[in-house]
Amino acid sequence: MAKKGHKYIFVVGGVMSGVGKGVATSSIAKILQAKGFIVNPIKIDPYLNVDAGTMNPTEHGEVFVLRSGLETDQDMGNYERFLDVDLRDEDYMTSGMVYKTVIERERALGYKGKFVETIPHVRDEIIQRLERAAEVNGSQISIIEIGGTIGDFQNALYIEAARVMEMQHPDDVLMVMVSYLPVPNKIGEMKTKPTQNAVRQLNSYGIQPDLIIARSEVVLDRRRKEKLAIWCNVRAEHVISAPDIESIYEVPLNFEKDNLSDIILDLLKIRARRKGDLTRWRGFVRRTLKAKKTVPIAIVGKYFDTGDFVLADAYISVIEAIKFSGAKLNVKPVLTWLDSKDFENGALPLSELKKYGGVIVPGGFGETGVEGKLKVIQYVREHKIPYFGLCYGMQLAVVEYARHLAGLKDAHTTEINPKTAHPVIWVMPAQKKNIEERKYGGTMRLGVYPAYLKKGTIARAAYGKEIVEERHRHRYEVNPEYIKKLEGAGLVFSGVSPDKVLMEIAELPKKKHPFFLGTQFHPEFQARPLHPHPLFTAFLAAAIKHRRSN
Numbered sequence: 001m002a003k004k005g006h007k008y009i010f011v012v013g014g015v016m017s018g019v020g021k022g023v024a025t026s027s028i029a030k031i032l033q034a035k036g037f038i039v040n041p042i043k044i045d046p047y048l049n050v051d052a053g054t055m056n057p058t059e060h061g062e063v064f065v066l067r068s069g070l071e072t073d074q075d076m077g078n079y080e081r082f083l084d085v086d087l088r089d090e091d092y093m094t095s096g097m098v099y100k101t102v103i104e105r106e107r108a109l110g111y112k113g114k115f116v117e118t119i120p121h122v123r124d125e126i127i128q129r130l131e132r133a134a135e136v137n138g139s140q141i142s143i144i145e146i147g148g149t150i151g152d153f154q155n156a157l158y159i160e161a162a163r164v165m166e167m168q169h170p171d172d173v174l175m176v177m178v179s180y181l182p183v184p185n186k187i188g189e190m191k192t193k194p195t196q197n198a199v200r201q202l203n204s205y206g207i208q209p210d211l212i213i214a215r216s217e218v219v220l221d222r223r224r225k226e227k228l229a230i231w232c233n234v235r236a237e238h239v240i241s242a243p244d245i246e247s248i249y250e251v252p253l254n255f256e257k258d259n260l261s262d263i264i265l266d267l268l269k270i271r272a273r274r275k276g277d278l279t280r281w282r283g284f285v286r287r288t289l290k291a292k293k294t295v296p297i298a299i300v301g302k303y304f305d306t307g308d309f310v311l312a313d314a315y316i317s318v319i320e321a322i323k324f325s326g327a328k329l330n331v332k333p334v335l336t337w338l339d340s341k342d343f344e345n346g347a348l349p350l351s352e353l354k355k356y357g358g359v360i361v362p363g364g365f366g367e368t369g370v371e372g373k374l375k376v377i378q379y380v381r382e383h384k385i386p387y388f389g390l391c392y393g394m395q396l397a398v399v400e401y402a403r404h405l406a407g408l409k410d411a412h413t414t415e416i417n418p419k420t421a422h423p424v425i426w427v428m429p430a431q432k433k434n435i436e437e438r439k440y441g442g443t444m445r446l447g448v449y450p451a452y453l454k455k456g457t458i459a460r461a462a463y464g465k466e467i468v469e470e471r472h473r474h475r476y477e478v479n480p481e482y483i484k485k486l487e488g489a490g491l492v493f494s495g496v497s498p499d500k501v502l503m504e505i506a507e508l509p510k511k512k513h514p515f516f517l518g519t520q521f522h523p524e525f526q527a528r529p530l531h532p533h534p535l536f537t538a539f540l541a542a543a544i545k546h547r548r549s550n
Contacts, residue, residue: 006134007141007172007268010162012209013149014179014198019215020242020251022075024178025145026082027251030281031261032141033083034252036273040137041079042091042130042144043072046154050096054441061313065473065525066092069447075145077317077525082252084528090133095154098125118157126161141268150177150201163206171269177202177209178242181216181224190216192227199232210267211260212239219243238263249285249529253278284327284529291332295544297322298356300338300376301364318362318390321527325537331544344372350379354550358386358515358543361393363473363522367416374400381508386515386542388535391474394506394518395425398478398486401506406489408482415476424482431475445472449497449521451504457494458517459505462538468495470504470521477520478503495519515542 009028013021022043029039049055052063053071064077072092080087102125106116134142146162148155166173179195195212202209212234214220220241229236240258242251255261261276301315319335326333336356342348353359359380361373373393377400380387389397395413402411402424413425427435434443448469453460460466478486480501483493490512495505507517519535527533 005172006131006139007174007270008130008134008162008165009141009143009174009176009264009268010159011143011145011176011178012155012159012202013146014177014202015149015194016180017149019178019180020248021145021147021178022078023248023251024176024213024242025075025143026078027255028176028260028264029079029143030082030252031255031276031278032143032264034276034278034281035261035265037141038137038139039083039141039143040091040133040139041083041087042093042133042142043075043079043147044126044144044155044158045073045092045094045147046152046158047094047147048096048099049094050100051092051094051442053444057314062316063473064317065446065471065522067448067471069442069471071442071446071473073147074313074316077320078248081320081528082249084530088133088136090129090136093126093129095157098122098129101125119160123157123161123164126158127165130161130165140270150198150205156205159202159205159207166207174211174264174267175202175207175209176211176213178213178215181214181220183217190218190220190224192224192231195228196231208233210234210238211263213242214239215242217244247285247288249281249288253282253285280530287327287330288323288332291326291330293331293544294334295326295331295357295540295547296334296336296355297540297543298336298338298353298359300340300343300359300361300373301369315362317522317524317527318360321524321533321536322360322540324527324529324532325540327529328532328537329540329544331540333540338376340369340372340376342372343375344369350375353379353385354383356385356543357547358388358539360388360390360539361396362524363391363393365392365415370396370416374403378404381513381516384513384546386539386546387513387517388515388539389518390524391520391522394520395476395478397516397518398424398491398506401489401491402482402486406482406486406491408485413476422482424479424486425476426479427476435475444475445477447471449504451495451521452498453505454492454494454496457492457505458507458510458515458538459494459535462534464534470519470523471525472521474520478506514546515539 011021011025013019029041032039051071052073062074063071064074067086068089070089102122146155146158179198181190183190225236225239228239322333373396377397399411402408408422411422411424412420414423448471450469492507493503494507504520523533523535
């Protein structure tokens with residue numbers, strides 16, 4: 001069943017969730033890419049959702065949108081950022097996708113009247129999807145991250161698929177377990193027993209890990225490696241230390257300190273296609289960590305109700321995009337999270353915004369904290385603090401401008417107030433029909449669309465070209481009936497769709513404001529460590545200048 005000669009690396013998690021399987025998978029892919037291989041990372045999510053699009057960010061984290069428009073897990077964003085490639089739909093898999101395909105095939109008599117069972121039919125669909133992903137990517141190595149933790153009921157079928165593939169082609173399949181080694185405060189010693197138990201549990205599935213990536217607060221010592229080697233039946237050299245670090249982008253460099261790429265290639269019985277060169281990557285990491293100058297940036301959002309632990313996940317692509325531009329400008333952005341509800345109820349004064357070089361209002365949905373965001377946008381516009389609005393952040397900037405400068409006092413978005421007298425942001429007819437028919441999954445305006453940029457604008461200067469392609473995820477747009485009114489009041493729509501119906505970028509001229517710009521699309525999805533997004537870089541440059549002048 002498995003494609004002979006193609007190499008598959010499965011990455012599973014032990015002890016607990018959140019140990020960094022996604023970063024480990026991204027880093028393994030990166031170091032093998034540096035050795036000259038075409039690699040394709042694959043994320044498997046065991047949940048029954050067909051895609052990640054209908055999930056709440058506070059529960060699941062950011063929804064990352066591929067170029068095609070497929071709504072995926074945030075780990076796909078990590079893969080793209082580490083590898084600097086656009087991933088395909090085939091590189092993402094959920095249990096919902098798999099079961100949906102099997103059931104639809106059964107309904108069409110694709111199994112010719114046979115009993116359809118989890119094994120072999122569902123398992124074989126998983127394997128076929130892995131093979132298809134390798135084929136469409138033209139890759140030599142697939143790195144497959146299986147979501148969840150060893151012992152979870154939900155991911156057992158994927159581990160079974162890995163076992164079958166390894167059984168059929170033992171030289172082509174590698175098993176990597178990312179596990180956690182705690183250092184209890186009262187004990188003061190790193191404990192290996194949880195990982196030993198995780199390996200035994202993996203053994204119960206019929207699988208022995210070839211490599212253990214040992215996550216912990218500190219570097220793994222030789223004694224701990226030898227202990228794991230004895231009790232987990234792996235060589236001590238195949239236990240890779242992965243201590244806590246300041247930047248996830250250090251991980252590939254740390255892996256190579258333990259010669260991980262050479263170990264992997266030796267286990268897979270293949271030779272490197274070139275000498276691994278991570279010079280540019282190392283330079284990026286150095287600039288990120290060594291930057292002495294700082295610039296404070298406020299992110300005013302709404303997904304804060306369940307605590308600080310979800311912040312990074314809800315807006316991870318925005319955070320990383322700011323870091324990449326910071327590295328390019330040799331400055332360290334210092335991010336502060338401000339809850340828009342605090343501005344709405346008066347818990348925070350708007351004057352708090354004077355502390356920052358710039359303010360970002362990222363994407364989101366719903367009415368929570370909206371009036372607080374509108375107050376923030378008005379304040380930064382009037383006080384000439386650099387502002388960058390992303391998707392919802394652009395829509396609300398248009399609402400604020402309409403209310404206070406275009407004479408449309410009651411202007412709003414129909415998402416919040418369907419009966420507003422001035423629906424400057426509205427839902428387009430096709431989207432309205434989807435909402436009425438309760439078709440929410442995969443029905444937004446998704447994926448890459450082109451935009452034409454006007455000469456003499458901030459956007460055109462930042463991109464340095466006339467036509468750009470950016471990724472979208474939204475249902476609501478600037479209402480075409482209000483465009484002339486808004487432009488007459490001084491708002492510039494510097495990016496528009498080819499048919500000039502959809503407004504992609506709104507901004508104020510530099511003579512009115514140093515940087516006041518919003519995008520209907522999500523530029524953060526295309527920001528990469530070695531290729532920062534030009535709009536984030538332009539925003540950060542304006543924030544640095546504003547901070548210096550104040």
